[in-house]
Amino acid sequence: MITIGIDMGIENVKAVVLKDGKVVGMALVASGGAERSQSAEQAWQEALKQAKLTQSDVDKVVSTGQWRWDAGFADEDVAETVAEAKAAHWLFPQARSVIDIGADKARAIKFDADGKIIQFYRNQKCSLGFGLLIESMARTLGMTIEEISHPGTGKQNGISLNDRCGPFAELDAVLLLHDNVPRESIAQALSEAIATRLNSLVNEMGLDKEVAVIGGVAQNAAVVNALSKLMGVKFLIPEQPQFAGALGAALIAAS
Amino acid sequence: MTQEYWRWPESRWTASDVDCKKANTITAGVDVGAVSTQAVVMCDDKLFSYANMRTGPDSAGSARRALEWALEGTGLKAGDIKASVGTGYGRKNVPGAQQAVNEIACHVLGAQFMFGPSVKTVIDMGGQESRVISCNEWGRIFEFMVNDKCATGMGRSIETMANLLQVPITEMGDMSLKVEKEPEPVSTSCYALANSQALGRFRAGIALNEIIAGYLFAVAHRLCTLAGRMKKENDVAFTGGLAKNIGVTKRLERELGVTALHSDYDPQLAGAIGAALFARKLVEKPLLQTAGAR
Numbered sequence: 280m281i282t283i284g285i286d287m288g289i290e291n292v293k294a295v296v297l298k299d300g301k302v303v304g305m306a307l308v309a310s311g312g313a314e315r316s317q318s319a320e321q322a323w324q325e326a327l328k329q330a331k332l333t334q335s336d337v338d339k340v341v342s343t344g345q346w347r348w349d350a351g352f353a354d355e356d357v358a359e360t361v362a363e364a365k366a367a368h369w370l371f372p373q374a375r376s377v378i379d380i381g382a383d384k385a386r387a388i389k390f391d392a393d394g395k396i397i398q399f400y401r402n403q404k405c406s407l408g409f410g411l412l413i414e415s416m417a418r419t420l421g422m423t424i425e426e427i428s429h430p431g432t433g434k435q436n437g438i439s440l441n442d443r444c445g446p447f448a449e450l451d452a453v454l455l456l457h458d459n460v461p462r463e464s465i466a467q468a469l470s471e472a473i474a475t476r477l478n479s480l481v482n483e484m485g486l487d488k489e490v491a492v493i494g495g496v497a498q499n500a501a502v503v504n505a506l507s508k509l510m511g512v513k514f515l516i517p518e519q520p521q522f523a524g525a526l527g528a529a530l531i532a533a534s
Numbered sequence: 535m536t537q538e539y540w541r542w543p544e545s546r547w548t549a550s551d552v553d554c555k556k557a558n559t560i561t562a563g564v565d566v567g568a569v570s571t572q573a574v575v576m577c578d579d580k581l582f583s584y585a586n587m588r589t590g591p592d593s594a595g596s597a598r599r600a601l602e603w604a605l606e607g608t609g610l611k612a613g614d615i616k617a618s619v620g621t622g623y624g625r626k627n628v629p630g631a632q633q634a635v636n637e638i639a640c641h642v643l644g645a646q647f648m649f650g651p652s653v654k655t656v657i658d659m660g661g662q663e664s665r666v667i668s669c670n671e672w673g674r675i676f677e678f679m680v681n682d683k684c685a686t687g688m689g690r691s692i693e694t695m696a697n698l699l700q701v702p703i704t705e706m707g708d709m710s711l712k713v714e715k716e717p718e719p720v721s722t723s724c725y726a727l728a729n730s731q732a733l734g735r736f737r738a739g740i741a742l743n744e745i746i747a748g749y750l751f752a753v754a755h756r757l758c759t760l761a762g763r764m765k766k767e768n769d770v771a772f773t774g775g776l777a778k779n780i781g782v783t784k785r786l787e788r789e790l791g792v793t794a795l796h797s798d799y800d801p802q803l804a805g806a807i808g809a810a811l812f813a814r815k816l817v818e819k820p821l822l823q824t825a826g827a828r
Contacts, residue, residue, distance in 0.1 A: 309700070312700030313699070314700075405727075407726040408726050411698075414694070415690070415691075415694050418540070419591075419690075445726050446687045446725055446726055447686065449687050453662055457568075457593045
């Protein structure tokens, strides 16, 4: 059976091709602004090409993500929470919860041994911006995403950024920058501020064992390390965490 | 490499009609902002050259690079500059500057140079902060308002919006004016909420120009509430990077019920020109004092 999952995020469209329980193709395309349905088209064509398959081979397409209704060719759509829990459970059968850190939203989902969702939390409206904030700060600090994601030495020179509000954190960063604080320290403080915010999202759920982390920001070692330290948990992170949502959708299509 | 929609053009310029060799006093002003840095070189009371670029990770380096670029190809060297003044967030880090002057004072001086002495209100719309300043024709400042902390980073957030909507930042203003009816603004208090609401409209399939219109309307409305707390005068000058966004300026004019003054200078230069004029005062002050003593 061949199925496709499409994750229509606000920054990127991700597609995963699943053949008999194996991932055979993956593609990531920038979300394309107003042309995002074309981006979706492009993403699944590219993923199919990688899998050396054609459109007619596909049994079912399921979309997910904030803009999941824009993938017109999908047979069904599924909420992000469901897709993510599915993917986390499939990737790490021992996992009992998953934290997704995306461009502007984050959520934490707790599920049982069968992958059934027990509880989930989303970030509050007033704490938007995770990946987007990191990108904007990278522009301000003149660093690449790779540089800003590099876990620091832990030396912060006693500085911290606002951990509740993205705009305030940026203002703090600008003031520190012009006070000649090294940008590496500010980048480290940013990662810790984001980790603090995420920690406050999950700490009342009591996630204490086998936590998977997915989403684009899961590739950011600085944020992940800081969060791991705060929570006192070692995370399970897939090789390509940004594709987890699409993978979940493909798995749901297959079931 | 995907296209960088947020990137605005950096620029430099040299006056063709000013002979720097005949100048008595050559001064420089450097405005190191949160997002952009401008350096200007003035020959006596004339603008000679300028450079406008993105602020880098260290303010001293940004100031140095901007000044070097402004001097490039002009035949002038850093040593020819008699005095220089720094302003903006990084004003204390401008290498070689005799003094750091706050942005409010520099913007008034700069705006009166660029728009003429009739300027009574300066609305500076920057990347991180916005300010409304009221002054008289002699440059005396009566009062000023700076945005609330909650309205920080409005200029900068347009860069993020440009990336998300995949519209080049320089085209947003024109696009936003192509609407039949002005849409409701998005959040006028917080850019994170404004971005999220704009994306929500995007999701709902609303046309791109209407989304941008609602976004820029929110930016303009916020500036308007800031200006609304002050005495309304007709001689208004818009300065700062957002003053180049016609979608913001047109809406601001409409809401304030004024027509802003026109200037041939780049509105982003106001702070740096003001700083250079301050530098000139530093050089010529001893002369003036002697003249006064006679």
